[in-house]
Amino acid sequence: MQGRVMVSDAASRLLSAHTPVDLTQTRSVKLDASPGCLYARGGFLYCAVMPGDSEPSILRLNLQDLTADREYAAGADVERMFLSYDGGRLYALLGGADTVLMMDADSGEWLMSAPVGVSPRDMRLDKSGKRLAVAGGASGSVLVLDAENLETQAEYPVEGTAVGAFFAADGLVTLSESADYEPYGIVGIIPERSGEYEAVWELPGMPSSFAMGMNGLLVGHMNTITLLNLQHRETRWRMIVQGLPDNITPIGRLACYMDRLTGRVGAVDCFQPTLMSVIRKAEPAGLAYL
Secondary structure (H helix, E strand, O other), X not given: OOOOEEEEEOOXXXXXXXXXXXXXXXXXXXXXXXXXXXXXXXXXXXXXXXXXXXXXEEEEEEOOOOOEEEEEXXXXXXXXXXXXXXXXXXXXXXXXXXXXXXXXXXXXXXXXXXXXXXXXXXXXXXXXXXXXXXXXXXXXXXXXXXXXXXXXXXXXXXXXXXXXXEEEOOEEEEEEEOOOOOOXXXXXXXXXXXXOOEEEEEEEEOEEEEEEEOOEEEEEEOOEEEEEEOOOOXXXXXXXXXXXXXXXXXXXXXXXXXXOOOOEEEEEEOOOOXXXXXXXXXXXXXEEEO
């Protein structure tokens, strides 16, 4: 399998590259600041960093040698970032500032920002590149924004804390955390025609992230990864892992994840299902596939 899995380690300030199946480390580079969220596209790796004595920023690193050729001023706690499909705009979800920030990808100029809840957790772009879905965190809502001007087009309440959201074929799929004493995860669906939220699955333990893989929806929750079939609304399998699997990243029939609680980074075969390999980092903070 081609490609590399990139992992950021905030404690050691290292960015490391790994093979997808066995997670063998192939190279690493040490940064001057603690790295966090990662995003890869177009021959570059974007890495949110938190310097000890200056403002947080986003570095653009060349994939050939992992040297920084551009730096963007940004706010604290970048939860997710990506480029517009034409490559002209860089979006960053700032959990610490409760906003989505849109920047010029060439100059780094701040174009505009918009409030999106309380400690927002996730942000996705639709296939047209015209809309953003944002999980608004403790506000308990999923928002749909116009990707050109960041104006709110719709806001949908969900059960509990909004953890994740993405555009599906006919609406939105959401992940939220219940407000009960013992939290559990809730996967919901919001059809575009009706706009009415429906809770479809309840998953044990605190939820962390989800992503669409080759054969279903992968959901990370406490000590578990679950694969769901959205079309038939079935649970295909449930795999026990340690910690809270976050940043689930599909790679063909595989998926990689990281866990901030135990420091693990793992690779899962989604067709078996089997835990293929696990490595440890001091403080994993970001994961991306190149």
